[in-house]
Amino acid sequence: MNKPFKTPLAAYDPHYDPLVSDGPGRNRDYAPTYWSATAGAPPEDDGAITRDIDTEVAIVGSGFTGLACAAFLAREHGIKPLVLEANRVAWGCSTRNGGQGQNASGRLTRSQWIERWGLDVAKRLHAEIRDGFETFEDMIRQSPIDCEPQRGGHLYIAHRKRNLDKIAAEAKVLTDVFGEPTRVIGVDELRRDYLDEAEAVGAVLEPLGTGVHPAKLAFGYQQMARAAGAKIHPGSPVIEITNQRGAFHLRTPGGTVKARAVGIATGAYTAPGMTRLLRGRCMPILSNSIVTRPLTAAELEATGFKTRLVLTDTRVLRFYYRLLPDNRVQIGS
Missing domain, CATH: 3.50.50.60 (FAD/NAD(P)-binding domain)
Structure with a gap:
């Protein structure tokens, strides 16, 4: 039996720029991330x-x-x-990436879908996104490698009253029009049961959200x-x-x-x-992410983390973060 040909592994190049470089290289090693270091x-x-x-x-x-x-x-x-x-x-x-799977719909809200294209198109768009998320979950269940799924939903955290009002209105549309049971969480419940986010004024809990390695x-x-x-x-x-x-x-x-x-x-x-x-159809978007060392029990108490849900916020430059299975905090923007 012939063994696959293995080209020599090349060093990772942090300077690759897809807009100007000739190509991403050949057989380069992985970027030195937490994920590649812990995947086996x-x-x-x-x-x-x-x-x-x-x-x-x-x-x-x-x-x-x-x-x-x-x-x-x-x-x-x-x-x-x-x-x-x-x-x-x-x-x-x-x-x-951040390892977060959500019921994501891009920059436009579902209310804007309805306004632009009508309810029928909006419902079909939502069904396509829901089908994609369910396929994602099926692939996790079928995977022969445990990817450490963290299920339970997506917590969308607001840091301004006007942001909370906006996402609360969208939560009602998600529940009443699209059948996704989405609820608003007040700041007291948020800090008591989920995390003590100092600048938060409330949040919305969406039912679909899973974190993975x-x-x-x-x-x-x-x-x-x-x-x-x-x-x-x-x-x-x-x-x-x-x-x-x-x-x-x-x-x-x-x-x-x-x-x-x-x-x-x-x-x-x-x-x-x-x-x-x-040509001219790719627009790279920069995203930065860090992972801490495992937090001690005292540090977890000090940071106020009580949930392992996937978390994002309503800032213009949005943050995404969560508590990983080994008690590290991963945060990106």
């Missing part, structure tokens, strides 16, 4: 591309999106896709995709995608992959020259 050894993969190869579907990018796409194609459609990754599996955002979840997706028949090739950056005679040709340093269809799941780490279809 990455699962087996299929090694770098070393020759020209044909496949029905090629997926560029091995984060949550690429790996989940590969798993669903293989399990539900009988398509055994080939996943191409420039660096290590789940090297980008999937091992660098994102790198462990990504590794679980990786195992699920390969078990279903997908091939995952790290150390294989796609330099260029061209369409020749009805087939896509994805050029990598080790060989060209010929595919009938291509899925691009690279997020903000997309190399600018990979395909003209994405």
Whole structure:
């Protein structure tokens, strides 16, 4: 049996800028995050591309999106896709995020959906978001790797009376119109039962919210995709995608992959020259996150943490934070 070809691991480059750099590198190590340091050894993969190869579907990018796409194609459609990754599996955002899954709807509120597009469209949008969250929960339950889920909902904390009034009104819409039992929590209840947030004036508790160890979840997706028949090739950056005679040709340093269809799941780490279809379409957003050492019992009491729900606030530059299973506090913005 031939073993997968392993290219030498390159050092992580903190200076990579997807808007100006030639590409994210080849087989670079993970960013030195808490998640990558505590996820354990990455699962087996299929090694770098070393020759020209044909496949029905090629997926560029091995984060949550690429790996989940590969798993669903293989399990539900009988398509055994080939996943191409420039660096290590789940090297980008999937091992660098806050690990919070919510009933998120973007910048517009559901009231604004109704105002702009009508109730029927708004309800269909909500159903799509709800379906996505339920799929996320299904993947957590199916994952062969324990990703330390913290369930129970999402606490949306207001720091101004006008912000509380706004999210309280949206909570009523979520409950009455969309059937999501969402409730307003007063400042006394918040400090007594959840956390002693000094600047908070109240909060809204949404029923859908789950925190995870994102790198462990990504590794679980990786195992699920390969078990279903997908091939995952790290150390294989796609330099260029061209369409020749009805087939896509994805050029990598080790060989060209010929595919009938291509899925691009690279997020903000997309190399600018990979395909003209994405030129000018990526807008990287900076997010910073830190994780403390485990807090002592006295420190937990002093900080007022009594909940392990996922937390965000209503500031313009929003903070997201939570108490992790090992009593560290993770906070980002």
